[in-house]
Each structure stands twice: as structure tokens, then as C-alpha cells.
Amino acid sequence: EDKVVQSPLSLVVHEGDTVTLNCSYEVTNFRSLLWYKQEKKAPTFLFMLTSSGIEKKSGRLSSILDKKELFSILNITATQTGDSAVYLCAVLISGSARQLTFGSGTQLTVLP
């Protein structure tokens, strides 16, 4: 059975801190790994990673994939209260349907 495991489950930090969120996976026919931010309702897309070792960056957020060790990390530097959300990792499996298998998410709370 395909598995995506995120850690930690929750994290509380203060503004300005740097956080690292982890995602490991065991799936057949891996295609890509995606990170989403879920604040109130809809997950919003952050990154898609397909190749190992290539860092994706967007402002204070960055992410990298290790296909040999089967994990990805999401880094957020200089955190702000607006970064408080659940961060979801999902793996896209090869195949016609391209369904996503999600992890449980990491609840990040950034305190002022």
C-alpha cells in the first residue's frame, strides 16, 4: 500500500524562526511530490518536485527532493504568523489517473 508520512504532526514556533517540515514516502511508480498549504479550506499549491537534488524556491519557502532516500523537506525561513497552516505533502503516482496520495499534514503555528 502506498504511504506518505509527514513529521512532525504539529509544530509551534515564534515569528522569525526557521522551520523544516519532513515528508517520506513509500509508493510504487513515483512520479512527483507536491507540497500544499491548507489554511482554512482548499489546499493551495506550493511546489512540485520531480527530480532529486534540485531545490525549488518561492520567497521564504524552499523544498528539495531525495529520490534515493525517498523523502522531501519543506523549509520556511523567517516565519510569519501568516505562515500558520497545515502543510500537506502528496505524491503523484504514474498512471492514467494521476491521483495524489496525501500525508496527514503538519500543523504549523507561528506565534507573534
Add this chain to the structure above:
Amino acid sequence: EPEVTQTPSHQVTQMGQEVILRCVPISNHLYFYWYRQILGQKVEFLVSFYNNEISEKSEIFDDQFSVERPDGSNFTLKIRSTKLEDSAMYFCASHEWGTTGVVKLFFGSGTQLSVL
């Protein structure tokens, strides 16, 4: 940025009743999905739809569920006879064809279904 639109945002129904959840995917997208998230649990895949037919479905998507694209814009999920355990947030998602095989899935804001 273009959006996937879902209505209603919240649906309350009695057990055994039929519900239809509606979605308007992004206009040039070709692949459509329904996911659900039971409170406190993972987001789970239900069904994918392409070229007017189901591509793949999970074990959750039993005979009580059906999907339809009745016209060029709407994509609906019908639950024929709702059960208490169907209470969840239902997300619609869509993406366009990715020529590199890499796709970016856009999610709607969800319909919270409460079955009483």
C-alpha cells in the same frame, strides 16, 4: 489566478437523502477529481474523470457515488443515499494536460457535507 469553484460551501442533509455537490473546474482543464477529507484525517482520493468517463476510483467510491459532467463547465458528485460516515469536506480539483507529464492540481475551496 484561475480558480476551481465549488457550491454549496456547506450542505446539511438527513441520512438516506441524496446530495449533489457541484464544481466548476478551470476552463481549459481536462482532468477532474474529487477528494474528501474527514475531520482530522488525511485528504483521500475518490475519483478521477477524463474525456467524459471515470479514469480511476478508490474503494471509497462505491455504488452510492457517481460523477457527471452534464455540460461543458460543471462537474458533479452525487451521493445517492448518504450515510453518517459520508460527513466530510469534499474537494474538487482539476488540471490541464501536462505535456511533460508534470501536472499541477488546483483545488476548489470545498463543500462541507454534514449528514445528520
